Amino acid sequence: MKRIYLDYAATTPVDPRVSKTMEPFLSENFGNTMSLHSFGQEAKIVLEESREKLAGVINANPNEIIFTSSATESNNLALKGSALASKKGHIIISSIEHHCVVESAKWLAKNGFEITEISVDKFGKVNPEDIKKAITEKTILVSVIHASNEIGTIQPITEIGKICKEKNVLFHTDASQSFGKILIDVKKMNIDLLTASSHKIYGPKGAGLLYIREGINIAPLLHGGGQENGLRSSTVNVGAIAGFAAAAEIYKKEGKKENQKLIKLRDKLIKELLKIKGSHLNGDPKKRLPNNVNVRFDFVEGESLVIQLDMHGIACSTGSACSSATLEPSHVLLATGLKPEQAHGSLRITLGRWTTEKDINYLLKVLPKIVKKIREISPFK
Amino acid sequence: MKNGINKKAVVAMSGGVDSSVAAALLKRSGFDVAGVFIKFWKDGKSAENSCCSVESEKMARLVAKKIGIPFYVINAEKEFKKKVVDYFLSEYKKGNTPNPCVVCNKEIKFGILIEKALKMGADYIATGHYARISSLSLRGRSEATDEAIQSYRLPRRPYRIFDLRAPRNDIYFKLHKGKDKEKDQSYFLWQLRQNQLKHVLFPVGNYTKPEVRELAEKFDLPSAETPESQEVCFVQNSTNEFLKKYLKTKPGKIIELKDVRHPAGRRTSPKAFGQHQGLHFYTIGQRKGLEIPQGPWYVVAKDFKNNNLIVSKDEKDLMQKELIAKNVNWISGKELKLPIKIEVKIRYRSNLADAVLYSKYTLNSAGAKIRVYKIVFDKPQKAVTSGQSVVFYKGKELLGGGVIFYRVKRV
Numbered sequence: 001m002k003r004i005y006l007d008y009a010a011t012t013p014v015d016p017r018v019s020k021t022m023e024p025f026l027s028e029n030f031g032n033t034m035s036l037h038s039f040g041q042e043a044k045i046v047l048e049e050s051r052e053k054l055a056g057v058i059n060a061n062p063n064e065i066i067f068t069s070s071a072t073e074s075n076n077l078a079l080k081g082s083a084l085a086s087k088k089g090h091i092i093i094s095s096i097e098h099h100c101v102v103e104s105a106k107w108l109a110k111n112g113f114e115i116t117e118i119s120v121d122k123f124g125k126v127n128p129e130d131i132k133k134a135i136t137e138k139t140i141l142v143s144v145i146h147a148s149n150e151i152g153t154i155q156p157i158t159e160i161g162k163i164c165k166e167k168n169v170l171f172h173t174d175a176s177q178s179f180g181k182i183l184i185d186v187k188k189m190n191i192d193l194l195t196a197s198s199h200k201i202y203g204p205k206g207a208g209l210l211y212i213r214e215g216i217n218i219a220p221l222l223h224g225g226g227q228e229n230g231l232r233s234s235t236v237n238v239g240a241i242a243g244f245a246a247a248a249e250i251y252k253k254e255g256k257k258e259n260q261k262l263i264k265l266r267d268k269l270i271k272e273l274l275k276i277k278g279s280h281l282n283g284d285p286k287k288r289l290p291n292n293v294n295v296r297f298d299f300v301e302g303e304s305l306v307i308q309l310d311m312h313g314i315a316c317s318t319g320s321a322c323s324s325a326t327l328e329p330s331h332v333l334l335a336t337g338l339k340p341e342q343a344h345g346s347l348r349i350t351l352g353r354w355t356t357e358k359d360i361n362y363l364l365k366v367l368p369k370i371v372k373k374i375r376e377i378s379p380f381k
Numbered sequence: 382m383k384n385g386i387n388k389k390a391v392v393a394m395s396g397g398v399d400s401s402v403a404a405a406l407l408k409r410s411g412f413d414v415a416g417v418f419i420k421f422w423k424d425g426k427s428a429e430n431s432c433c434s435v436e437s438e439k440m441a442r443l444v445a446k447k448i449g450i451p452f453y454v455i456n457a458e459k460e461f462k463k464k465v466v467d468y469f470l471s472e473y474k475k476g477n478t479p480n481p482c483v484v485c486n487k488e489i490k491f492g493i494l495i496e497k498a499l500k501m502g503a504d505y506i507a508t509g510h511y512a513r514i515s516s517l518s519l520r521g522r523s524e525a526t527d528e529a530i531q532s533y534r535l536p537r538r539p540y541r542i543f544d545l546r547a548p549r550n551d552i553y554f555k556l557h558k559g560k561d562k563e564k565d566q567s568y569f570l571w572q573l574r575q576n577q578l579k580h581v582l583f584p585v586g587n588y589t590k591p592e593v594r595e596l597a598e599k600f601d602l603p604s605a606e607t608p609e610s611q612e613v614c615f616v617q618n619s620t621n622e623f624l625k626k627y628l629k630t631k632p633g634k635i636i637e638l639k640d641v642r643h644p645a646g647r648r649t650s651p652k653a654f655g656q657h658q659g660l661h662f663y664t665i666g667q668r669k670g671l672e673i674p675q676g677p678w679y680v681v682a683k684d685f686k687n688n689n690l691i692v693s694k695d696e697k698d699l700m701q702k703e704l705i706a707k708n709v710n711w712i713s714g715k716e717l718k719l720p721i722k723i724e725v726k727i728r729y730r731s732n733l734a735d736a737v738l739y740s741k742y743t744l745n746s747a748g749a750k751i752r753v754y755k756i757v758f759d760k761p762q763k764a765v766t767s768g769q770s771v772v773f774y775k776g777k778e779l780l781g782g783g784v785i786f787y788r789v790k791r792v
Contacts, residue, residue, distance in 0.1 A: 304500035307453050311415065311502060370502070377499045 001313045004359045008200075008291055008352030009149055009177060010317060014243065015202035015353070021246040022204065025239030033236045034225060043238045050238075050245035054209060057248050058194065059185040066210045066228045067241050071176040071197035072100040073221075074210040075143075077232070078172045078193045079104040081218035082141050083113050089140035090114040094126045094155075095335035097145050098174055102331070105143075114138065123284035124153035124336045132163045141170045146194075147178040150319045150332040150348060151283030152292025154182065161190030170216065176200055177289060180251040181259065192216055198240065202353060203247030207240035262290040262351050265360050269293050269349065272364050276371055282333060282346055289350075294319075296338075296346040297371050299378045305347050308370045314363055316349045389413040390505040390582060391498035393490055394452075396440030399509030401604040402593045403584040405448050407507055410584075415501065416445040416452045419494060421485075422462040424626070425617040443603045455497060457489055464488040466615055470627050473661050476685045477768025480569065480729075481613055487572040495580050505582045511559030512567040512779075513586035514578055516552045554578035556712050556779045561589035568729045571772045571782030575714045621662050630659025633688035635673060638681055638698055641691055657690040666699055666764025700761035705741070706754045706771050706783030717780065724774045725756060727765055727785065733774060735759040754783055 005013075014022075025046075031039030033047050048062065055062045068074045079101060083091060093105050095117045109115045116134050120126050126144055135142070142164050147154045157173050164171035172193035175184060179196035186194055193216070198207035212218060212231070224233030251258075270293055273279055278298035296302070302318035309316060319330040329343035338346075349363070392404040394416040408414045418441045438454060445452035465485045472479035490508060498506040553575055559565040573581070585593050597605035616623035624630070635655035655673035657663065660683045667680040671692065681698045682691040693699075704727070711717065719740045724733040741755040756771060765785060772782035 301500065303455070304497065307415075307501045310453075311451060373502065374500045377496070 003313045003315065004362060006314060006316045006349045006351060006355065006359070006363065008355075009289075009348065009350035011199050011205070012202045012352055013354075014204050015247060015250060017250060018203055018243045018246045022239050022243040025242060029238070031238075033238060034227065043236075046242050047236055047238055050241045053245040054196075054248055055211075057180060057184070057252060058196075058211060059187050060211050061214060063229075064186075064211055064214055066212055066231050067236060068208045068210055068232055069206055069234075069237070070208045071098075071174065071195050071200075072208075074195035074197075074208045075100045075174055076104050077210055077218070077221055078195060079108065079141065079143060080221060081231070082170055082172070082193070082216075083108050084219035085217045086140045088112060088138075090116065090136055090138040092116045092118060092131060092134050092139060092142045094118045094120060094144045096120055096124050096126075096148055096150075096153075096332040097143065098149055098176070101143055101145070101174060118144075120153075120335050122337050123287075124148055124151045124282075124332065125284060125287070126155050126160065128156055128159040128163055131160055132167070135163070135167045135169055139167070139169045141172060143172040143174070143193075145177075146173045146175040146184070147182065147289050148283065148292075148332060149177050150330055151294045151336065152177075152288035153284040154178070154287045154289065157191070158189045164192070165190045177292075180248050181255065181290065186211055186213070193218075198244035198247060201247045201251055203244040204240045206237055207244040209244070258353060259290045262355070265351055265355060265357060266290060266293055268357075269351075269360050269364070270295070273367070276368050279371075282336065282338075291351040291355075293349040293351070294346060295349075296342055297375075298342075298345065300345050300371055300374045302344060302346050304374050305367075305370060308374070309363075309366065312366050312370075314366065316347060318344075318346060319348055387413075388505065389415070389503045390507050391494075391501060391503040392416050392450075392507045393494055393509075394418055394441040394444065395509070395610075396437035396444070396604055397509065397607050397610060398597050398602070398604050399511070399585050399593060401441075401444040401448075401509070401602045402588075402596050402600070403507050403509045403582075404444065404450060405596070405600045405602060406584040407582070408448050408450060412505075414448070414450045415503070416441060416448075416450050417494070417498070418442070418452070418454045419489065420454060420456045420458055421489075421615060422458040422466055423615045423617070424623055440604050440607065447602060448600075453501075455494070457493055460493055461485070461489055461615070464492075469613070470624075472768050473624055474628060475768075476660065476683055478664055478766045479768045480770045481615075482569045483572055483770050486569055491573055491577045491581060495577060499580065503580075505580055507582040507584055509585055510566045510570065510583050511561055511564040511586055511590070512570055512583050513557040513559060514581060514583060515555045515557065517555060552579075553713060557586075557777045558774070558779065559583070559586045561592075564590045567779045568726055568770065568772050568782075571712070571770060571779060572710050573712065574710070575712075578712070624661050625659075628659075628661055630661055631688055632656055632658055633660065633690065635671070635690045635692055636684075638691050638693040638695075641684075641689075653689075660685060660688060660690060663690055664764075665766045696763070699763045701758070701763075701765040702761050703755060703757045704765050704771065705743070705786040706756060707786040709754050709781060709783035711781040712779060713781075719754075723780065725758075726772045726774065727762060728769055731762075734762050738773065753786060 029042050031043035033040060033044045051062045051065050055065050091105060091113055093101055105115045118126055118130050118134060131142055144155050144160055146157055161171050170192045173191055174195045176195060176197040177200060180201040192213045194211040196209050199205040220231045222233045227233050227236055270281060273295050280296050282294040282296055306318055329340040333343035333346055390407050390412045392400060392414060394400045394404055404414055404416055418438050442452050465481050468484050469479050469481045495506050556567060556570060558567045613620055634653035635657050636653060640652055663680045665680055668677050671678050678692040678694055679696060679699055680690060681693045684691055719738060721738050723736060723738055725736045726733055736756050736758045739755045741753050742750050743753050745751045767785050767787050769785050770782050771785050773780040
């Protein structure tokens, strides 16, 4: 059976051009960036070139980029690192953050920090005014996800950044889903800390970054050899980082054209899916990621849809891949005001570089039939 | 759906040998097969998102890969906790000894899972139970009668799973014991209903356990040597430890039966000659672990009102002539003409006993008239325990069953 991958928000395959870049780092250019000899020097050069390339994507200075192993690590470092650096205080997050931000905040709450969660509207959007109101004298950090991994809604982070700057509060954004795909300028957008991930943009797993604006003091979580300016001790994963940079470069060159294609496919998919009776779009109809479709169907569980689609060779998900193993309804969908049963009925379809119109047509041929069939069985008792 | 049979079956795979062979048999019979692993609730999970049964899940996934079928994990922790574990505890609280497997079959495996399987596009759900199902046309012409069960015997090659019982409304289904008398698990299935049975397949029901193990080796399944599952699946160590953790238990007096049954109804305060650890920890018929001298003693009753454990030296005091059953389910969906001579099983591991089943009216605690069933044994039975299932058989066929409500009339 031919398989169609429509879960690009969970992870992406490595672009063959990226794999090619990475090839030498297994056995040729394998040096440790901290070594003095030529092997080390060669690795160090690649590391710093990669840093430069990635800094360029978001208009940052290379010395403001810290490499980590993942977006989860970057988010942990951003929240816990800035909290620990100021010892106590108040942190504001939105109600639709990724689990790694939510859980880091919960851990900080257990350890004496005060946490406020800002609610969102029915499209999943944060109102910057709400953040303004929530900031107190004790507030040290505001963290708002740039684009939702589940419903694709893009947040007004320029406005939020501006407010944080006025109030002299740090602003962190988790840009795991948007980095490389949507234009980000950390200076214009007043971003102090930014998380990005390699495996969401056709780079390898095992590489992430945290942008830390120059002059900001955060405490490290990993102590040891003092790599990455002492902020992230650990032997640097040069190959993965080189791949990350190569992936970002491709996006820089081809992103505009790719987005146009994705938006066209996305809008066609949304338009056609909403023709199914009792279907609804989750997230903002306009301000959303070019590759994100999130819909729900009355009286249909997303889990059944995902499994049936998988049996037809189509891979998508109910929401965040990280939470698909639990039964809890998505906290993001609940935050947009959905009831638990509506949240359970949601399906996330995320498109990517190798998605074709034919794939979309196949999905559109299969999905309505599945929905109809599940609804026929639905009142089973 | 590219094969001859054109039917899709979802197999509940536990990682054990029975459900593994069930999946392999279906696949070899030409079904379109998918495996699912159901995550149950388990006591004492160390961290969130970590599951008790990581090993079993891994094994089930390996087996699915070996057979070449898609595999999905379904999380039913919440439902399992609510419907099975909470029921288990509430029954113990009431002084009963429940059968959690019966409830799990009804609510989870043949409840939620059937629903999910149908929504996955399946026609059938299959499990590794040692039991058999046959179908009967209501239009007079018998499609597959009891005798025909014999013909379900799978020929050695090719592997065929009995008839394809079309889920039609003019057919009804019968439930039978498994071929393997030792392993027969029909006892746990008495709560199934027609609308469940029409979607159920028991591929190993026509095999004996040794045959199943043989097949597992022959199919080269990684689970061929998994040990038999024991105990209640969701407790961490022992049932008693589990009960200690979740129920308030109060130590009390151990009293001899003859002191309770005082002649002429005079009430004297019965002599305590030992201490029990809490009534929940004892089962009717229990002999070991009483820690009172001059034994052996048998637990013959639990007096929850006074928190006394009643014991006797005479094994005869354990014998019962009758019992009352409630929550009766008839597999056929219709009550048989009563009274009826049947064979009953009062515990999974007890022998079949000849008995007569009567219908009876009684008053419930609110004073309302309710209908119950009385079972009178031909020969008195030992250690009839409230909360356990009493299952009705006629030959190989399972007619129905109920829950033992209370015991009546000592011999």
